[in-house]
Amino acid sequence: xxxxxxxxxxxxxELLDTDARLAVVLADISTAQFAPAAAxxxxxxxxxxIREQLLISVAGGLALAGLRPIAHTFPPxxxxxxxxxxxxxxxxxDVGVVLVSSGGSYDMASMGRTHQSPGDVALLDTLxxxxxxxxxxxxxxEALLRDAAGTDGRVYLRLSSEANPRPRxxxxxxxxxxxxxxxxxxxxxxPMLQPVLEATAGLSLTVLYATTIRPFDARALHQAASAAQAxxxxxxxxxxxxxxxxxxxxxxxxxxxxxxxxxVSPTELRRYGTPAEHAAAHGLDxxxxxxxxxxxxx
Amino acid sequence: xTTASPARTTQTFGYNDLHRLMSLMTGDEKHGPAATSTLDxxxxxxxxxxxxxxxxxxxxxxxxxxxxxxxxxxAYYAVLAAxxxxxxxxxxxxxxxDSPLGHHPDRVLLPGVEISSGSLGHGLPxxxxxxxxxxxxxxxxxxxxxLVGDAELDEGSNHEAxxxxxxxxxxxxxxxxxxxxxxxxxxxxxxxxxxxxDGWSVRTVDGHDHAALAAxxxxxxxxxxxxxxxVVEPKE
Numbered sequence: 001x002x003x004x005x006x007x008x009x010x011x012x013x014e015l016l017d018t019d020a021r022l023a024v025v026l027a028d029i030s031t032a033q034f035a036p037a038a039a040x041x042x043x044x045x046x047x048x049x050i051r052e053q054l055l056i057s058v059a060g061g062l063a064l065a066g067l068r069p070i071a072h073t074f075p076p077x078x079x080x081x082x083x084x085x086x087x088x089x090x091x092x093x094d095v096g097v098v099l100v101s102s103g104g105s106y107d108m109a110s111m112g113r114t115h116q117s118p119g120d121v122a123l124l125d126t127l128x129x130x131x132x133x134x135x136x137x138x139x140x141x142e143a144l145l146r147d148a149a150g151t152d153g154r155v156y157l158r159l160s161s162e163a164n165p166r167p168r169x170x171x172x173x174x175x176x177x178x179x180x181x182x183x184x185x186x187x188x189x190x191p192m193l194q195p196v197l198e199a200t201a202g203l204s205l206t207v208l209y210a211t212t213i214r215p216f217d218a219r220a221l222h223q224a225a226s227a228a229q230a231x232x233x234x235x236x237x238x239x240x241x242x243x244x245x246x247x248x249x250x251x252x253x254x255x256x257x258x259x260x261x262x263x264v265s266p267t268e269l270r271r272y273g274t275p276a277e278h279a280a281a282h283g284l285d286x287x288x289x290x291x292x293x294x295x296x297x298x
Numbered sequence: 299x300t301t302a303s304p305a306r307t308t309q310t311f312g313y314n315d316l317h318r319l320m321s322l323m324t325g326d327e328k329h330g331p332a333a334t335s336t337l338d339x340x341x342x343x344x345x346x347x348x349x350x351x352x353x354x355x356x357x358x359x360x361x362x363x364x365x366x367x368x369x370x371x372x373a374y375y376a377v378l379a380a381x382x383x384x385x386x387x388x389x390x391x392x393x394x395x396d397s398p399l400g401h402h403p404d405r406v407l408l409p410g411v412e413i414s415s416g417s418l419g420h421g422l423p424x425x426x427x428x429x430x431x432x433x434x435x436x437x438x439x440x441x442x443x444x445l446v447g448d449a450e451l452d453e454g455s456n457h458e459a460x461x462x463x464x465x466x467x468x469x470x471x472x473x474x475x476x477x478x479x480x481x482x483x484x485x486x487x488x489x490x491x492x493x494x495x496d497g498w499s500v501r502t503v504d505g506h507d508h509a510a511l512a513a514x515x516x517x518x519x520x521x522x523x524x525x526x527x528x529v530v531e532p533k534e
Contacts, residue, residue: 023434043434049465051458054423061427064412066358067434069427084417085455089424092414094406 004159005030005102007138008145012070012100013037015149016044021068022149027055029073030102056082059097060089068096068149074108075101075158076117083123091127096152100145104160104191105239105264106278109271118264122243124156125214132156132214134190134238139167140211147171160238162191162275171211175220179207184232184297185224187248189213192236192284199289205297213237213244218251231257234293236284240264260296262289311380313341319376322389323399329372335478335505335530336445337373342511343443343474344381352382355409358437362428364413364444366421367476368402375399383410419453422446422473426459429471429523441470443515448477448489463523464496471523472515473498476505479532493525505530 009030015022016037023044024034031038031047038045044067048054052073059069071078078101079086090097105118124130131153135141141159148155168176175187178197181204188196189210196207206224210217225231231252235244241263248259264282271281279285283292311319316337321327344350348361365374375392378384384399391397398407402416413424425444432440446456463471475489485492490500499519503510505528514526 023431043430046430048458048462051462053455054426054458054462057420057423057455057459058427058430061424061429062431062434063427064362064424065428065431065435067431085420085423088414088417088420093424 001163002138003161004135004138004141004163005161006033007142008072008100008102008157008159009033011142011145012149015146016041019068019149021066023062023067023069025055025059025062025069025071027052027073027077029077052077053082053085056085057089060085060093060095063090063095063097064093068098068152070098070100070149072100072102074103074115075120076103076115079120079123079156080117086124087127090154091129096154098145098148098155098157100157100159102159104158104162106275107161109273109275109278112272113268113270118240118266120158121156121213121237121239125243130154130156130214131212132158133171133212134158135171135211136164136190136193136209137167138163140171143170144211158190158239160191162238164191164194168193168209168211173212173215173217175208175210175217175224177206177224178209179205181205182229184228184230184234185221186234186236186293187221187244189235189237189244192238195279195284195286195289196236198286199293203294205293216244216247216251218247221248221251225252225257226255231255232297233257234260234296235262236289237261237263238284240266258296260292262292310382313345315380316341316373316376319379319386319389320372322386323372323375323392330534331478331531332533333370333372335533336367336370336476337377338506338508339445339474339476339511339528340373340377342508343515344377346508346512347515348443349440350410352410355383359439361440362412362425362442364421364425364428364442365403365411365415366413366425366444367418367447367450368415369418371399371401371403374403378408378410384408418447418450419455422456423459425471425473426463426468429463429468432470438470441472443472443474445474445476447480448475448485449480449482451475451485451489451492452481452483460493460498461496464493464498467497467521468523469519469521472526473523474515474526474528476528476530478530490525490527498523498525500525500527502527502529504528
């Protein structure tokens with residue numbers, strides 16, 4: 001299957017041809033794939049070299065000049081390394097930007113901790129005005145990118161090599177009920193949908209699906225939790241466990257509820273291997289998810 | 299985007315009014331070298347060099363001035379007041395909760411202020427992006443100027459920007475380093491050599507000599523970004 005990253009590059013290349021306001025900023029990652037676009041638009045496909053602070057600052061400067069910048073690299077080098085630039089050169093300057101990462105939490109499992117940043121969403125969550133998309137399929141990634149390119153806000157598009165086998169209908173920004181049940185509610189974010197569907201097969205649970213996690217669709221979660229026999233809610237996020245716990249707690253503040261927040265642990269695994277092995281190590285494979293969810297629901 | 303619009307004054311002032319305007323913020327009639335190290339550079343830029351109009355602070359064809367060294371902005375605010383960007387009546391509120399004049403400037407609160415600054419090492423990289431953006435928009439006329447301090451160059455983010463701007467020959471980019479010898483470990487071989495090695499055009503001038511500053515800011519530098527080192531008295 002075509003990856004989200006490949007679809008991002010193809011879509012951005014097409015959008016550069018049609019939208020003169022758009023610019024792509026790179027830091028030596030994905031530059032070969034963007035070479036045809038760079039040949040056609042040398043002023044709007046900019047590779048700053050291995051300079052990730054400058055990657056973000058240049059995006060900020062382009063936005064100040066009136067362009068719609070898309071900055072792209074692997075997540076540790078897009079969010080964590082230049083975090084003060086994200087905070088000041090984008091957020092505090094109050095400019096719009098599209099940040100597109102590719103690499104998820106442990107897509108690059110064999111590369112070790114240096115190439116993993118499960119904390120990216122939690123970090124951005126400390127800043128004002130970010131829309132955060134976590135698509136679960138290349139079709140969803142494309143739709144979200146097209147939408148982001150056409151607006152003026154600050155958008156983080158988090159791409160992963162982990163994907164669901166089939167796309168859901170066009171992303172709406174809302175949590176979508178994929179399955180309806182009575183015993184509780186599970187929110188699956190992006191690529192976690194397929195493992196969650198496998199894990200909850202045969203259980204009477206409502207499964208909500210999110211491709212947009214900020215803003216958080218508190219209303220949909222509240223509605224689903226209220227409709228069930230008990231306000232028992234499980235979050236399954238493909239990044240740092242608990243990233244959306246406070247949002248879920250706020251959404252359910254008016255009723256007694258129980259919350260289980262599953263995701264990537266901050267523990268230093270010091271393991272290489274494959275994404276599937278890392279998913280299992282973090283308890284995010286279907287078998288572990290089923291065990292943890294059924295234990296929580298009792 | 300500028301959302302607030304503090305009343306502009308139609309009256310403008312000259313260089314001799316700057317100390318009085320600064321006094322409205324500091325309460326002191328006399329200002330030491332620390333407060334005034336950037337004053338002449340700022341005045342020359344706004345008086346003789348920059349194509350900016352307080353009546354149209356967001357005009358696409360304007361020159362961009364990015365104050366990177368946002369610490370100690372009294373001289374900056376005084377010059378903006380003198381040139382009619384902000385009302386003199388705002389100056390006494392400096393640093394207050396309801397004042398748009400903070401101890402570090404905020405672009406969202408003040409017309410004519412291109413960036414919010416305070417944390418060091420952000421203005422020059424943002425200026426690189428702005429210069430690239432103007433080039434991509436086919437706006438060859440506007441120039442981009444940024445002011446940094448010599449100690450501010452300690453921040454590594456500057457060196458990403460210096461090397462890249464030199465490598466791609468970013469001609470519409472201008473950096474002025476106000477050098478009061480305050481960098482803790484100094485700059486071996488000098489600041490100008492650091493930029494020159496990365497392909498910049500460089501000039502070093504007396505940071506209080508208006509004619510020399512104006513000439514340095516407007517010297518031709520085809521195909522290269524331009525550095526002006528404005529040397530002032532060492533920080534005591």
